[in-house]
Amino acid sequence: MIQLKNLTKTFDKQYAVKNITFNLPSGKCVALLGPNGAGKTTTLKMIAGLMHPTSGQVELANGVKGDIRKYIGYLPQHPQFHSWMTGMEFLHYVARLSHIPKHESQKLAEQLLDRVGIADAKNRKISKYSGGMKQRLGIAQAMIHKPSVLLLDEPVSALDPIGRRDVLNLMEELKQETTLLYSTHILGDAEEASDEILLMHKGAIVESGSLQDVKERHQVDKITLRFDGNMKAYKEKMEEFPFVTHTDIQKQKIHVYVQNVPEARDVLLELVSKEQWPLLFFEVGQTTLEDLFMKVVNEHAMADHL
Amino acid sequence: MQWLTIYKKECLESARNYKWVWVPLVFILFCIMDPLTTYYLPQILESTGGLPDGATFDIPTPPAANVFMMSISQINTLGVLVIALITMGTIAGERKSGVAELILVKPVSYTAYVTAKWAAHVTLVLLSIFVGLIASWYYVQLLFGDVSFIHALSTAGFYGLYIIFVISISLFMNTWTKTPGLVLFLTISIIMILNLVTSVFSHLLEWSPTNITSYLPSLLRTGEVGQDLWLASLFTIVTIVLLLFGAIQTLKRKEIV
Amino acid sequence: MLLTQNVLDIINENIAIIAPLLIIQLVLMITALVSLFRAETTNGPKWMWALIILFINTIGPIAYFIFGRSHES
Numbered sequence: 110m111i112q113l114k115n116l117t118k119t120f121d122k123q124y125a126v127k128n129i130t131f132n133l134p135s136g137k138c139v140a141l142l143g144p145n146g147a148g149k150t151t152t153l154k155m156i157a158g159l160m161h162p163t164s165g166q167v168e169l170a171n172g173v174k175g176d177i178r179k180y181i182g183y184l185p186q187h188p189q190f191h192s193w194m195t196g197m198e199f200l201h202y203v204a205r206l207s208h209i210p211k212h213e214s215q216k217l218a219e220q221l222l223d224r225v226g227i228a229d230a231k232n233r234k235i236s237k238y239s240g241g242m243k244q245r246l247g248i249a250q251a252m253i254h255k256p257s258v259l260l261l262d263e264p265v266s267a268l269d270p271i272g273r274r275d276v277l278n279l280m281e282e283l284k285q286e287t288t289l290l291y292s293t294h295i296l297g298d299a300e301e302a303s304d305e306i307l308l309m310h311k312g313a314i315v316e317s318g319s320l321q322d323v324k325e326r327h328q329v330d331k332i333t334l335r336f337d338g339n340m341k342a343y344k345e346k347m348e349e350f351p352f353v354t355h356t357d358i359q360k361q362k363i364h365v366y367v368q369n370v371p372e373a374r375d376v377l378l379e380l381v382s383k384e385q386w387p388l389l390f391f392e393v394g395q396t397t398l399e400d401l402f403m404k405v406v407n408e409h410a411m412a413d414h415l
Numbered sequence: 416m417q418w419l420t421i422y423k424k425e426c427l428e429s430a431r432n433y434k435w436v437w438v439p440l441v442f443i444l445f446c447i448m449d450p451l452t453t454y455y456l457p458q459i460l461e462s463t464g465g466l467p468d469g470a471t472f473d474i475p476t477p478p479a480a481n482v483f484m485m486s487i488s489q490i491n492t493l494g495v496l497v498i499a500l501i502t503m504g505t506i507a508g509e510r511k512s513g514v515a516e517l518i519l520v521k522p523v524s525y526t527a528y529v530t531a532k533w534a535a536h537v538t539l540v541l542l543s544i545f546v547g548l549i550a551s552w553y554y555v556q557l558l559f560g561d562v563s564f565i566h567a568l569s570t571a572g573f574y575g576l577y578i579i580f581v582i583s584i585s586l587f588m589n590t591w592t593k594t595p596g597l598v599l600f601l602t603i604s605i606i607m608i609l610n611l612v613t614s615v616f617s618h619l620l621e622w623s624p625t626n627i628t629s630y631l632p633s634l635l636r637t638g639e640v641g642q643d644l645w646l647a648s649l650f651t652i653v654t655i656v657l658l659l660f661g662a663i664q665t666l667k668r669k670e671i672v
Numbered sequence: 673m674l675l676t677q678n679v680l681d682i683i684n685e686n687i688a689i690i691a692p693l694l695i696i697q698l699v700l701m702i703t704a705l706v707s708l709f710r711a712e713t714t715n716g717p718k719w720m721w722a723l724i725i726l727f728i729n730t731i732g733p734i735a736y737f738i739f740g741r742s743h744e745s
Contacts, residue, residue, distance in 0.1 A: 157520050159671045179522035189513035191424075193431050205420040206521045236712060250517060433707050437737050440700045444730055447693060455682060462678030500738050550692075557689065 110135040110288045111156065111177075111258055115165035118151050118312075125151045127312035128165070133258065135170070138284040140299035141292040142402070143309035149292035150186060152309070153260045156290075157183040169257075179207070182256035182287075186263045188247035192236035196227060196246050199235060200253060207254035214253075221249040225279065241272035248279065252287075259283060261291035265298055277302055296402050308402065316401065328395045329354070332365045332373060334381075335390035343386055350376060362390065418527040425505075425535030434501065438539055442547035445493055449485035450554040453477065479559040480635045483567060486551035487574055490544060491628060495581055498540055499602045502585040504595035505532050510671060511593040519671045529663045533586045540582060541575050548574075566638040570631050573640075573648060577627045580651050581606060583658040590665040622650040697730055704733035713742045 111133040118126040126148040133139060141149045154160040156167050158178050168174050190199050197218055204214030222228045225245035230238065238246065244264065251259055264280065265273045280302050283289055293299050299306050299320075306323055308316040316323055336343055344356050344363050352373050354366045367373040374393055381388050429435055457474050506529070509515040519528065548571045555562050581602070588601040606625070613623040620626065621643045630644040683690055704725045708714065714721055721740045724732040 154670075159516060159520055161668075161670060176522070178520060181520070183517075183520045185513065185516050187513065188517060190517065191428070191514055193428065202420065202424055203517070203521060206417060206518065206523050208417065208522065247517075254521070432741065433703055433737065436703045437700060437733065440696050440703075441730075441734055443696055444693070444700070451690070451693060455686075458682050459679065462682065497734070497738075554689075 110170050111290075112168045112170065113152075113156070113165070114168065116152065116155060116162050116167065117164045118148075118155060118160065119163045124148075124312045126155070126162075129309075129312075129314050130165075131307060131314060131317060133288060133290055134305070135257075135288055137304045138280070138289040138291075138302055139305045139307060140303035141290060141307050141309060142296065142299040143292075143294065145294055147294075147309040148312040149294075149309055150262055151312075153183070153262050153290070153292060156258075157181055157260055159183075179254065180257045182251035182254065182259040184244075184247045184251040184259075184261045184264060187267075188243060188250075190235045190243065190246065193234065195232050195234055196222060196238070196242075197231040199246065200249055203250045204253045209254060217253060218249075221253060222246075225249045226275065241268055241275075244268060244272065244276060245279075248276070252283070256287065258288045258290065261289070263293060264291050266293060266295060273298075296399055300398070323401075324398050327398055327401045329366050330368070330370045330373075331394060331396055332367060332370075332377060333390070333392040333394065334363045334365065334377070334388065335361060336363075337387035337389055347377065347380075352376075366396070417524060418531045421523075421527055421531035422535050425532055426538070429535065429539055434539060438497070438501065439543040439546050441497060442490065442494060442543040443550045444547075445489045446486040446547035446551035447554050449489055450482050450551055450558060453482055453485065454554075454558040476559065479555050479562045480632065482559050483548075483551055483555045483562050483570075483635060484632050486548060487570070487628065487631060490547070490574075490578075494544070495578075495606060496603070498578065498581055499585055499599050499606075501540075502536050502582055502589070503599040503602070504589075505536065505586070506589035506666070507593050507595045507598050511595070515671050525663050525666050529586060529590070529666060530659060533582065533659060536582050536586075537579055540578060544575060544578060545571055562635065563638060566635050569638065569640070570635045573627055573634065573644060574631060576648055576651055577624055580624045580655055580658075583655045583662075587658040587662045587665075590662045590669065622646045624651040624654060627651065700730065700733045701725055704736045707741070708736065711741060714740050715742045716740065 113129055113131050113133075116126055116129045117124070129152065141152065143149050151160060155162050158167075158176065158181070166174060167177065169177055169180060173180075191202075194202065200218035200221060201214055204217055205211065209217060219228070219231070222231045225248055227238075227242050227245050227249075230242060235243070235246065244267070248261070248264070251261070261280070265276050268276060277298070280289060280291065284302070284304075289302075291302070303320060305319050306317065307314050308323075316326075318326070334343075340358060340361075340363055344358060347353060347363070347365055348356050350373070352367050352369045354368060356363060356365045358364070365373070365377070370393060378391070380386075381391075426435075460474075504511075506515070509518070519525075548567065552562060552564060552567045584605055585598060585602045588598040588605075591601070592598060609623065610625045613620050613625045617623075617626065617629070624647060626647050627644065630641060630647065634640060634644060705722065708718060708721055708725065711718075721736050724740075725736050726732070728735070
């Protein structure tokens with residue numbers, strides 16, 4: 110549907126988005142997942158045409174380049190409205206701006222307000238709307254011109270649990286009619302509504318694919334151990350085995366990623382008892398998407414603290 | 416159609432802001448203040464008895480045309496300030512608050528966005544100035560003597576052109592920064608510098624937009640549009656077009672966020 | 673005293689001429705007050721603006737319209 114080609118954005122020589130290329134498939138719901146500051150909002154704004162890429166481009170699948178705004182619906186993270194207007198007036202205004210004829214736009218606005226569940230507030234001034242109502246109005250205005258792609262920037266993260274549930278349900282419905290790309294920093298929200306995920310970190314896409322594929326790809330067997338004292342020596346020793354792909358230390362635990370669980374378990378336990386290492390913890394398990402996400406987030410958090 | 420949608424929205428906003436009421440009223444006040452005070456000044460001075468006995472009041476009554484021009488110079492200072500104040504946030508404010516993000520992500524032509532806003536402000540301000548100057552003309556007629564209504568009208572027309580120029584500067588500045596206060600500062604600064612330069616080099620800058628005002632007294636008296644006024648007007652129109660074009664281009668290149 | 677008395681005399685004699693001025697100032701003030709009462713929020717306390725509109729002739733209402741209305745745009 111939409112292709113991003115080597116999209117890059119720098120601010121003062123710092124990369125906000127670094128050379129990302131992906132194809133947003135038609136009719137899919139894709140979650141752009143990543144910690145705050147990963148470049149999600151910048152990416153969405155570049156697709157929406159609100160920011161200009163430093164290099165690279167956004168193209169529609171049919172080859173249309175340049176001004177693709179009429180194909181795109183966009184909901185910013187904190188949507189702002191002309192708050193002196195009523196919800197109805199604003200939708201009508203936005204519809205007229207999208208070249209929808211007058212008689213249709215009135216009807217369309219009514220329908221959408223009903224659909225997002227704020228029909229009873231349609232003649233109230235937007236300044237009197239609550240945060241959740243504004244978010245719904247924001248979704249309604251993004252959908253008004255029946256865009257081929259709907260971009261939602263953190264559509265649920267500012268909402269209370271009920272509002273969150275409603276918006277997620279709405280997104281579930283929208284998925285049937287349009288291509289959806291939404292950003293979130295919460296793994297659960299990504300898993301819930303999306304068919305595919307794009308994991309962003311420091312401006313780059315570090316992982317992408319269907320939710321199932323990505324999950325499977327990251328289901329590596331691992332053995333987690335914890336020892337008393339400095340663990341570096343133990344880690345190095347274990348790395349020498351042929352069945353170990355790699356190891357790392359996180360939160361005082363050694364994660365040993367292995368290919369053959371039964372063999373690895375026996376060999377490692379034998380080693381521990383023979384060498385009399387001060388074992389505190391031993392667990393056989395699998396990595397999850399959450400591990401991957403946490404790894405990305407932690408790296409990011411650490412980088413921030415340096 | 417899109418243009419009309421934005422224009423109507425701007426007018427509706429001005430209505431909800433009471434601008435359609437207060438801006439004309441304020442311009443009427445600006446315009447009638449001087450004719451009234453000039454007329455009553457001798458009487459007020461006399462009544463306060465501030466002068467020693469025997470001193471006679473001999474404040475000559477100014478010619479009617481001069482009094483009408485006083486109204487224009489009142490607009491030229493206070494009026495221009497009010498114009499700059501009411502236009503300073505028209506685009507800058509929308510970008511600052513974030514509404515522009517929702518509007519300009521729609522397939523809105525930047526040309527329509529800029530020119531419709533410009534036209535809405537031109538409508539409001541010109542209407543206010545015309546009402547104000549008609550009120551001034553009425554008082555001048557009543558208190559000082561005859562001024563041709565046709566001459567007053569064409570004077571107001573040419574002055575209106577200068578005011579459109581002022582609005583265009585503000586619109587242009589609106590696309591350069593998101594801070595309305597800075598737009599105000601830049602607009603007023605440009606006008607002041609232009610005034611200063613024009614008054615210092617007036618013999619070289621006959622075509623300067625700010626010179627329009629200095630050609631108006633003779634237009635008002637004789638009803639004849641001098642060559643210099645035509646030249647200045649033509650130059651002003653060209654500058655207005657360039658300012659609008661510049662504003663559209665700037666907005667296109669700027670990131671909306 | 674003499675001063676105000678005389679000014680009042682002038683006003684009385686010329687009421688037809690001065691009336692429009694007074695009416696415009698009054699309408700401006702009333703519009704500002706209506707706007708103030710209907711506004712949900714203002715920049716600064718409402719009572720302050722009410723005083724400014726009521727007691728500072730002409731400039732008060734203008735100042736309110738320009739600076740007092742918290743921008744809902």
